[in-house]
Amino acid sequence: MKITKEQLIEQLIEHSQLPREVVEKEFDQFIAETSGVIKGNPLTIEEMGVFRLKKGRLSFETDPKLALEINYKYAGMLPIEVKKGQTSSQDDEIHDEENATSLLSKNDDNEKVQIGKVRESKKEEPVKAVEKEIIKETSMEEVKEEQALTEESSDGKAPIEEIEELKVDATPLISEEVKNQEPEKTVQETKESTNAEPKVENVAEVKKDTSTKTSTKTSSKKEDDKTMTYATIAAAVIIIAAIIWFMNTKPKEVIQPDSEITQVKPTVKREVKTEEKLAPEQTSMEKAQSEKPLKETKEQSQGKSDGVYKEGLKDIDIKSSSTAKLDSQKEEIVQDIVNQLQESANPVVATKPKVYYTAVIYTLSFKARAHQEVESFKKKGFSAFVKAFKNRNNEERFYVCIGKLESYKDAKEFAETKLPEPFNSSKNFAVKRLTD
Amino acid sequence: MDDIFRKSLIAVLRDQLHQKRTVELEGLGTFKSIHIKQYQKPEPDGRVVLMPPIDYILFTPEKKDA
Numbered sequence: 015m016k017i018t019k020e021q022l023i024e025q026l027i028e029h030s031q032l033p034r035e036v037v038e039k040e041f042d043q044f045i046a047e048t049s050g051v052i053k054g055n056p057l058t059i060e061e062m063g064v065f066r067l068k069k070g071r072l073s074f075e076t077d078p079k080l081a082l083e084i085n086y087k088y089a090g091m092l093p094i095e096v097k098k099g100q101t102s103s104q105d106d107e108i109h110d111e112e113n114a115t116s117l118l119s120k121n122d123d124n125e126k127v128q129i130g131k132v133r134e135s136k137k138e139e140p141v142k143a144v145e146k147e148i149i150k151e152t153s154m155e156e157v158k159e160e161q162a163l164t165e166e167s168s169d170g171k172a173p174i175e176e177i178e179e180l181k182v183d184a185t186p187l188i189s190e191e192v193k194n195q196e197p198e199k200t201v202q203e204t205k206e207s208t209n210a211e212p213k214v215e216n217v218a219e220v221k222k223d224t225s226t227k228t229s230t231k232t233s234s235k236k237e238d239d240k241t242m243t244y245a246t247i248a249a250a251v252i253i254i255a256a257i258i259w260f261m262n263t264k265p266k267e268v269i270q271p272d273s274e275i276t277q278v279k280p281t282v283k284r285e286v287k288t289e290e291k292l293a294p295e296q297t298s299m300e301k302a303q304s305e306k307p308l309k310e311t312k313e314q315s316q317g318k319s320d321g322v323y324k325e326g327l328k329d330i331d332i333k334s335s336s337t338a339k340l341d342s343q344k345e346e347i348v349q350d351i352v353n354q355l356q357e358s359a360n361p362v363v364a365t366k367p368k369v370y371y372t373a374v375i376y377t378l379s380f381k382a383r384a385h386q387e388v389e390s391f392k393k394k395g396f397s398a399f400v401k402a403f404k405n406r407n408n409e410e411r412f413y414v415c416i417g418k419l420e421s422y423k424d425a426k427e428f429a430e431t432k433l434p435e436p437f438n439s440s441k442n443f444a445v446k447r448l449t450d
Numbered sequence: 451m452d453d454i455f456r457k458s459l460i461a462v463l464r465d466q467l468h469q470k471r472t473v474e475l476e477g478l479g480t481f482k483s484i485h486i487k488q489y490q491k492p493e494p495d496g497r498v499v500l501m502p503p504i505d506y507i508l509f510t511p512e513k514k515d516a
Binding site: 015016017018019022025026029030032036037040041044045048049059060061062063071072073074076080081083084085087088091092093094095096 | 454455458497
């Protein structure tokens with residue numbers, strides 16, 4: 015973005031608070047002075063710089079203070095010496111490419127191998143080097159042995175045909191081994207060289223061993239990994255199965271006695287009630303029978319041995335058979351008593367909750383305030399009531415409700431038509447479905 | 451040159467250059483703020499020097515008709 019002479023003068027006026035004429039005059043004078051540099055001496059303006067004529071052209075050397083003010087972000091930064099190899103990431107890439115190309119050039123067999131693949135083979139180099147050493151060591155040792163054998167044979171003690179063959183075949187091996195002393199040769203070459211000598215069985219075997227060793231090393235690693243994964247999976251499956259089995263088996267053991275106890279208790283009550291009507295002898299017998307299972311059920315609940323538990327079951331069977339002997343009228347009476355007891359124990363189950371719809375006017379946090387509102391509505395003739403509930407934060411709140419209606423429509427109509435003015439608009443009430 | 455004018459001229463020039471604006475003075479030339487990123491400078495002795503970034507004022511004189 016450019017700033018013209020006019021804009022500059024405006025800003026100078028604004029900044030210097032000088033009159034326009036003075037500023038324009040000063041500005042023209044400044045231009046005249048700088049253009050006068052061409053004719054003669056350089057013009058130095060304090061804290062701005064020097065206007066100078068260089069090679070017939072006007073140049074400006076900025077004052078160090080102004081230069082620092084302009085370059086304040088990078089002030090104090092100095093040049094840093096960088097080593098050649100670590101100049102930049104691009105250079106590193108170039109180095110890598112060079113290495114890759116050099117490796118490619120070395121790899122005569124696979125000229126089309128990609129750079130990435132060459133790098134992978136680079137990682138495997140140490141393994142190959144070990145292979146080479148093993149091969150060389152074994153072959154050299156064997157060759158030495160063979161040489162010793164040949165020497166023995168050359169002594170003329172016992173010229174054996176096989177040893178002679180070995181001698182014949184071993185000599186070229188030595189020469190080739192000497193050639194193979196170059197570190198850059200691969201294992202494949204050595205293998206090829208050995209394959210060219212089928213007669214030397216020992217050497218071939220050694221090579222096979224080494225090749226199998228290396229292959230088994232890599233394959234065994236993979237197999238180990240696989241076996242580890244299989245083992246972990248199997249272990250996990252076994253653990254899960256054990257947990258499931260444990261979960262399935264244990265509750266049965268726990269639940270059964272409880273159910274038995276619940277079955278026993280009502281029968282005991284029956285007996286207690288029927289005692290009044292039965293003969294004194296029978297009641298004494300019943301008492302004796304009823305006390306036993308009770309004790310035993312307690313023992314079962316305390317976790318006694320299976321033997322005791324089974325005995326308890328037997329007792330229950332005996333007792334149930336004894337109750338079966340009672341008259342049908344007595345059974346009916348007993349059944350009624352049991353039903354009454356059950357109802358008294360679970361009143362909620364016996365009666366269904368009533369659902370209704372109501373118009374909620376207020377939701378208040380204080381019960382007293384809610385009751386106040388209800389009282390005021392009751393005075394006006396509304397059937398108002400308070401309904402307590404708990405909100406999301408588990409805090410107790412109180413609805414101030416008016417009317418109990420069977421359907422949502424009715425409740426809405428009621429609220430819109432019957433409620434006093436500020437509450438009858440749909441914004442000021444909410445129809446809620448509540449239960450007693 | 452009046453001292454107040456000089457100081458205000460420097461202040462205005464500095465502010466405009468800070469805002470990456472080019473200040474064009476008719477009859478003189480243009481002042482422009484230039485930013486140079488950091489770069490690697492090879493030295494004649496083989497060393498490579500990383501030069502810091504810099505902001506500086508570039509003055510271009512006005513071309514005058516011959």
